[in-house]
Amino acid sequence: MCLAIPARVVELLPDNMARVSLDGVLKETSLAFVEDVSIGDYVVLHVGYALAKIDEDEAQRTLALLQEAASLGALA
Amino acid sequence: MDLVGRKLDLRRGLVDLSHGAGGRAMARLIGDIFVAAFDNDMLRAGNDQSAFDVAGGRMVMTTDAYVVSPLFFPGGDIGLLAINGTINDIAMAGAAPLYMSASFIIEEGFPLVDLQRIAQSMGAASRAAGAPIITGDTKVVERGKADGVFISTACVGSAPAGLELSGDKARPGDAILLSGSIGDHGVAVMSRRQDLGFETDVLSDTAALHGLVAAMMEAGGASIRAMRDPTRGGLAATLNEIAHQSGVGARIEETALLIKPQVAAACELLGLDPLNVANEGKLVAIVEREAAESILAAMRKHPLGLEAAWIGEIVADDGCFVQMTTAFGGARMVDWLSGEQLPRIC
Amino acid sequence: MKHLDEYRDRNLARGLASRIAQEAQADRVYTFMEFCGGHTHAISRYGIEDLLPENIRLIHGPGCPVCVLPIGRIDEAIELASNPVVTLCVYGDLMRVPGSNGASLTKAKAGGADIRMVYSTLEAIDIAERTPSREIVFFAIGFETTTPPTVAAIRLAQKKGLKNFSVFCNHVLTPPAMRQILETSNPQSLALEGFIGPAHVSTVIGTAPYEAFAQEFSKPVVIAGFEPLDVMQAILMLVRQINDGRAEVENEYIRAVTQEGNRIAQREIGEVFEIRESFEWRGLGEIPNSALRLREAYRDYDAERRFPMEKRFARDNPACECGPILRGLKQPRDCKLFGTACTPETPIGACMVSSEGSCAAYWAYGRFRAPARKAAG
Numbered sequence: 087m088c089l090a091i092p093a094r095v096v097e098l099l100p101d102n103m104a105r106v107s108l109d110g111v112l113k114e115t116s117l118a119f120v121e122d123v124s125i126g127d128y129v130v131l132h133v134g135y136a137l138a139k140i141d142e143d144e145a146q147r148t149l150a151l152l153q154e155a156a157s158l159g160a161l162a
Numbered sequence: 163m164d165l166v167g168r169k170l171d172l173r174r175g176l177v178d179l180s181h182g183a184g185g186r187a188m189a190r191l192i193g194d195i196f197v198a199a200f201d202n203d204m205l206r207a208g209n210d211q212s213a214f215d216v217a218g219g220r221m222v223m224t225t226d227a228y229v230v231s232p233l234f235f236p237g238g239d240i241g242l243l244a245i246n247g248t249i250n251d252i253a254m255a256g257a258a259p260l261y262m263s264a265s266f267i268i269e270e271g272f273p274l275v276d277l278q279r280i281a282q283s284m285g286a287a288s289r290a291a292g293a294p295i296i297t298g299d300t301k302v303v304e305r306g307k308a309d310g311v312f313i314s315t316a317c318v319g320s321a322p323a324g325l326e327l328s329g330d331k332a333r334p335g336d337a338i339l340l341s342g343s344i345g346d347h348g349v350a351v352m353s354r355r356q357d358l359g360f361e362t363d364v365l366s367d368t369a370a371l372h373g374l375v376a377a378m379m380e381a382g383g384a385s386i387r388a389m390r391d392p393t394r395g396g397l398a399a400t401l402n403e404i405a406h407q408s409g410v411g412a413r414i415e416e417t418a419l420l421i422k423p424q425v426a427a428a429c430e431l432l433g434l435d436p437l438n439v440a441n442e443g444k445l446v447a448i449v450e451r452e453a454a455e456s457i458l459a460a461m462r463k464h465p466l467g468l469e470a471a472w473i474g475e476i477v478a479d480d481g482c483f484v485q486m487t488t489a490f491g492g493a494r495m496v497d498w499l500s501g502e503q504l505p506r507i508c
Numbered sequence: 509m510k511h512l513d514e515y516r517d518r519n520l521a522r523g524l525a526s527r528i529a530q531e532a533q534a535d536r537v538y539t540f541m542e543f544c545g546g547h548t549h550a551i552s553r554y555g556i557e558d559l560l561p562e563n564i565r566l567i568h569g570p571g572c573p574v575c576v577l578p579i580g581r582i583d584e585a586i587e588l589a590s591n592p593v594v595t596l597c598v599y600g601d602l603m604r605v606p607g608s609n610g611a612s613l614t615k616a617k618a619g620g621a622d623i624r625m626v627y628s629t630l631e632a633i634d635i636a637e638r639t640p641s642r643e644i645v646f647f648a649i650g651f652e653t654t655t656p657p658t659v660a661a662i663r664l665a666q667k668k669g670l671k672n673f674s675v676f677c678n679h680v681l682t683p684p685a686m687r688q689i690l691e692t693s694n695p696q697s698l699a700l701e702g703f704i705g706p707a708h709v710s711t712v713i714g715t716a717p718y719e720a721f722a723q724e725f726s727k728p729v730v731i732a733g734f735e736p737l738d739v740m741q742a743i744l745m746l747v748r749q750i751n752d753g754r755a756e757v758e759n760e761y762i763r764a765v766t767q768e769g770n771r772i773a774q775r776e777i778g779e780v781f782e783i784r785e786s787f788e789w790r791g792l793g794e795i796p797n798s799a800l801r802l803r804e805a806y807r808d809y810d811a812e813r814r815f816p817m818e819k820r821f822a823r824d825n826p827a828c829e830c831g832p833i834l835r836g837l838k839q840p841r842d843c844k845l846f847g848t849a850c851t852p853e854t855p856i857g858a859c860m861v862s863s864e865g866s867c868a869a870y871w872a873y874g875r876f877r878a879p880a881r882k883a884a885g
Contacts, residue, residue, distance in 0.1 A: 358627060359627065359628075359631075411876075423509075426509070427509060430509065430512070432627075479876075481875075481876060483875065483876040485876055487555075488553070488554050488555050489516065489518060490516055490518050490521050490554040490555065490556075490559075490736050491518045491521050491522060491525075491555070491558070491559055492554050492555020492556055492557070492558040492559055493555045493558050493876075493877070494552060494553060494554070494555045494873040494874065495872060495873050495874060495875055495876050497852075497871065497872040497873070
């Protein structure tokens, strides 16, 4: 039951809510469980609630690791 | 016929039971809304039926019912859907639409202005297709018994002689062609459902496809085995239906499918597979491999087929499975959906 | 879609697949369990197993809350919904789950029960506000990912002073279930060597709770994101751990998961819920300290206390192999009912009715594939 999608915060709304965008599709979500959210941040969205903020630096690191492993694989 | 009596208050009036009772009120409704919108001499003659001559040859007939909710959605309404959808059933047989009928079951309390909008949609669409609505029927039922309005349509068309398109004609080696992007209609309608709570610019792709079909027939009609429009159940249902009817399998490439970014995003949010989402302006064609390129070229020259693609092929398979090579590189099955499509939360 | 598409790249997939094949030692078989149903679904949907070498075997675990919900709880929910003043709000996944005697929420709805499908608990609160004369009951299921939304709804009901909202709580916990699998698995029949750990459960609980398994059972755990490249990277990391003789908790999903997890969510959950001494899991039996119920202070929001019902215990069909399948001991095609009596249209067991269940995933995505992959030794 863990379908959760990363979406970009485009607007902050009253009552600890926000509007997020996934490629132009807009949805309202609750920010009850995350702090210090700014416009432009990506949050992980699950059944109408943001459960975590995506750490952009860690995301970059993960992609770099993926690319490294993949290129090592491709070399052989 | 001179109708005496109160004019319809088209701006604020509501349909009531008298409009279905066969008397003056009903005549007023039919005249002011339906005859006015559908605008043809046969209807204006005011009979319960209309007669027409046919050139002879092979006739095609279809009937459909429309119960979509909400009635008005981005890109169209129930009326437009009804005309286009019915014409498409005729077109999928390679036939040209000639005449249509439309019957309405209207809920007591339905706003006249909405009924007029729907009727005007239908009139415009039927005129654009050259297939006038020449007969119809109107009933009104008590509040709560009809979800606004239900529309039932029929259409007769004429098919070229000797043509036998059928879902059981697919053979291993045949090419599978798809006329454009998938998932648009379903997402557009779902975006209007309050409970799903998402906003999008996606428009329904509802369109009458007989012109596109005519272009395809000209380029290679003799090589077309079957055509079908992937409505309820989406592309997955259509491919599985044809596979089972023909006793074959199918293989498609996910990278060949066109899905608009917002459609993909909406499906991600709701946990839906675009392959299972309804389309109302697209067709799937199974054609002999040798003719595929020229039919595809003809499709791409037509406004409704600009993004047509060769998405896969028919293969021999006793299990009648539809397989897809994923964009990721692995393989998976494309299954019929079981029951009503429910947004996946898990 | 940012943070999604990059992890679906087929070129990277090819390279990663090669790398895994290079590093996996040819003379042994690696057997990993992906605990979470969302991973089961991703593996099937993207055909990841096609890209792995033959000597890596994936076992589908019980991390599908619909699958492990006992039939009796569905029966109780139907009974709740049959109460004429109750509006039962449920997530879509539950609608077709079979209860006893072929019953289901969909059928109960057709029979006149007021059952509404909702996408979010916020909608259930909305319905409660708009219809004060009705009793709104939210059918809560899910692991730790889905628990915070239930907590938020209860807090919101409290804040708004709603007197007509309650929760039928079936929230379950991941670490106790993983422990149960490890403790009861027979080394002969299940050579489970490591876990692909849940993605979004871990955003809530953090990586710390898995450290016990790594140490106590010497099994590596790699927390993986939901995208196919995440899963493949996690498999690579597991292979490396096995080769190195390590048994650690590693976090592939570092962009969203931290060691401590979501403190706010943990605090809120602890405020409203307490741990049940025992809870029945379909297919796994009674597991101690594995599920949640509302605390005494929140009794007004507990549907089981508001609407006392007789506990229902229903037996699974004896031929249904969901139990062994959930434990990773059998495959869907080992079940006599698979494809005959048990199909997505006529599901006998929950593994078929939930799209994350092993049987449904195999039915929808993998049935065409002949059992060419060799079984683990």
